[in-house]
Amino acid sequence: MKGKVTYGSKPLVYPMPAAIIGSMVDGKANFMTIAYCGVVNNNPAMVAIGSNPSHHTMKGIREHKTFSVNIPSTSMAEKTDYVGIYSGRDVDKSKIFDVHYGVLSNAPLIAESPVTLECRVREMLDIGGNDTIIIGEVVESYIDESCMTDGVPDALKIDPLIYTPNDRKYWSLGDTKGDGWSIGTSLE
Amino acid sequence: MKGKVTYGSKPLVYPMPAAIIGSMVDGKANFMTIAYCGVVNNNPAMVAIGSNPSHHTMKGIREHKTFSVNIPSTSMAEKTDYVGIYSGRDVDKSKIFDVHYGVLSNAPLIAESPVTLECRVREMLDIGGNDTIIIGEVVESYIDESCMTDGVPDALKIDPLIYTPNDRKYWSLGDTKGDGWSIGTSLE
Numbered sequence: 306m307k308g309k310v311t312y313g314s315k316p317l318v319y320p321m322p323a324a325i326i327g328s329m330v331d332g333k334a335n336f337m338t339i340a341y342c343g344v345v346n347n348n349p350a351m352v353a354i355g356s357n358p359s360h361h362t363m364k365g366i367r368e369h370k371t372f373s374v375n376i377p378s379t380s381m382a383e384k385t386d387y388v389g390i391y392s393g394r395d396v397d398k399s400k401i402f403d404v405h406y407g408v409l410s411n412a413p414l415i416a417e418s419p420v421t422l423e424c425r426v427r428e429m430l431d432i433g434g435n436d437t438i439i440i441g442e443v444v445e446s447y448i449d450e451s452c453m454t455d456g457v458p459d460a461l462k463i464d465p466l467i468y469t470p471n472d473r474k475y476w477s478l479g480d481t482k483g484d485g486w487s488i489g490t491s492l493e
Numbered sequence: 494m495k496g497k498v499t500y501g502s503k504p505l506v507y508p509m510p511a512a513i514i515g516s517m518v519d520g521k522a523n524f525m526t527i528a529y530c531g532v533v534n535n536n537p538a539m540v541a542i543g544s545n546p547s548h549h550t551m552k553g554i555r556e557h558k559t560f561s562v563n564i565p566s567t568s569m570a571e572k573t574d575y576v577g578i579y580s581g582r583d584v585d586k587s588k589i590f591d592v593h594y595g596v597l598s599n600a601p602l603i604a605e606s607p608v609t610l611e612c613r614v615r616e617m618l619d620i621g622g623n624d625t626i627i628i629g630e631v632v633e634s635y636i637d638e639s640c641m642t643d644g645v646p647d648a649l650k651i652d653p654l655i656y657t658p659n660d661r662k663y664w665s666l667g668d669t670k671g672d673g674w675s676i677g678t679s680l681e
Binding site: 379 | 573665
């Protein structure tokens with residue numbers, strides 16, 4: 306195609322979250338950072354994640370069928386990267402964050418994350434790729450009071466850490482480019 | 494939980510992409526914007542999307558079992574919002590973008606999108622939510638030559654449009670917060 310580079314079967318979604326997935330492994334909270342995480346259902350809310358089944362956090366998800374999704378703010382960039390690099394097999398990641406629990410007993414939530422989700426596994430799919438695909442139903446969500454504006458979660462206050470693949474960089478949100486369900490009406 | 498608002502079963506992943514999904518409906522290219530889109534497998538690359546089955550674009554995906562994922566740049570904000578608001582049942586969306594095709598004959602690709610993916614449906618799941626979950630294998634991907642730096646897709650040049658839920662706003666990338674697989678080593 307003119308002006309385009311053909312790049313192969315590559316997972317090129319922009320942007321990606323830098324989601325910290327939590328599970329309980331051998332009685333201890335463990336965490337791993339993954340960019341392979343997105344919403345796939347509105348009501349009830351469901352998220353899909355993909356991870357190599359060998360990861361330590363995956364052991365806890367298989368055992369308890371529960372996990373957490375913790376959205377880090379940009380101030381958590383180093384810790385987010387750390388729990389993505391090192392395995393819970395080699396380092397104890399249970400003390401890195403202040404951990405608490407909601408309605409599920411085996412989905413450790415990170416207190417300093419502005420947005421956290423408790424999830425129950427609905428599907429675990431191994432469909433021929435190197436990763437296991439997990440679809441989780443969001444049982445409950447929590448947002449920092451300080452990140453709410455008029456009762457609605459406020460993206461600028463959440464200040465989410467953003468990830469982009471290939472160049473492997475973290476980012477903050479930049480300038481707003483307009484309101485969704487609104488700016489497109491000008492083209493009608 | 495102290496300092497937290499309990500917010501219910503809500504799909505709160507930050508940030509979200511503003512992905513434009515393309516399919517061929519009744520012989521015409523059609524597009525819809527969805528934020529419910531993420532990577533779920535590395536090799537072969539797979540994406541998961543969620544959409545209400547009533548959407549016009551979904552008709553084409555069910556029929557041909559193929560679709561495209563088109564990542565818009567911030568300069569495409571109005572058009573991205575437009576194809577998310579209006580249904581292909583009511584307006585002809587086949588002429589909004591310059592459309593071309595890659596290796597699949599029924600996955601219309603948007604030429605002005607800096608990153609596009611051609612996908613073949615691997616799974617369509619209706620597991621009790623209001624949306625159908627589709628897992629697509631990325632058959633081929635395309636990147637604007639002008640968005641490559643030293644052979645690698647460059648997020649700043651791609652300039653992806655970002656979406657956040659609840660406040661329903663579009664954004665650009667902001668400042669970099671460091672290199673992935675790197676800044677976390679300082680905590681070792």
